[in-house]
Amino acid sequence: MTTRLTRWLTTLDNFEAKMAQLPAVRRYGRLTRATGLVLEATGLQLPLGATCVIERQNGSETHEVESEVVGFNGQRLFLMPLEEVEGVLPGARVYAKNISAEGLQSGKQLPLGPALLGRVLDGSGKPLDGLPSPDTTETGALITPPFNPLQRTPIEHVLDTGVRPINALLTVGRGQRMGLFAGSGVGKSVLLGMMARYTRAGCHCRGFDW
Structure with missing residues (x-):
């Protein structure tokens, strides 16, 4: 193996290591308007009921405000925030949440499993007891098809x-x-x-x- 080939392989290995450290690619839109409790965003195409997160700057830290798609008009999405929106800036990034491997919005998911025993969670599955999020890989959809009562x-x-x-x-x-x-x-x-x-x-x- 020549010295030049060795150098090229080393360079490619370095590139591969750096690429592995890069965050996953996320498609995002921008916040364009805020009227009362309804926010408007463009750049995303999501169905009604989908969950989004809006970036909120707090000094040098970035927090996420969870919101739900409640309507649309053309290319504009109407979002209803589920948290405090104080500090959200015009043009803030809006990301889709709960994206499956196929790139589809899977709706609001809640954690499931024995890790929930003894825990106190809010309606979004976030802990209210001051402990870390439940360590579980199983999730369930918040909205499911109605069950046939004759099959109960x-x-x-x-x-x-x-x-x-x-x-x-x-x-x-x-x-x-x-x-x-x-x-x-x-x-x-x-x-x-x-x-x-x-x-x-x-x-x-x-x-x-x-």
């Missing part, structure tokens, strides 16, 4: 809620859907807390709307 498994087993009046008078079955409706201040949250605390189940998943 029949309810055959009683679910012990730990609340005697409910067990005796309003028995709940495993897999049953139920609604709790009442006026303000009569104890809905207390009752839900009791059911969540005392129900006999291997895993409790609780959702709250403030």
Whole structure:
């Protein structure tokens, strides 16, 4: 092997090492207008309901503001921010989120798996308990096709809620859907807390709307 060929191979290896350190290519648009809670962006073609992130400069640091596509007019996208937009500048970059290997928008994804046990997350799957994001590779779509009710498994087993009046008078079955409706201040949250605390189940998943 000649000296020149060795030098060329070394140069190519260096280029390959540097290219491996480059960030992945991301197509982005620009923020063109902000009117109230609706932002307008151009340069991206995304479907309704798609998730985007907007760059927000905070000194020398760059943060991302998550938003959702709620409409469009020609080449303009209308975005609804899901976080505080203070500090977002005109012309800020707008990136698509949750892009699959085929380059398609896959919609909002939430983490799944045993790593969620004992965790507190918001509606976007971000931690609220001050701990790192759940270490899981499984995700599920937030919006899924409706399930045919005729294909549901029949309810055959009683679910012990730990609340005697409910067990005796309003028995709940495993897999049953139920609604709790009442006026303000009569104890809905207390009752839900009791059911969540005392129900006999291997895993409790609780959702709250403030």
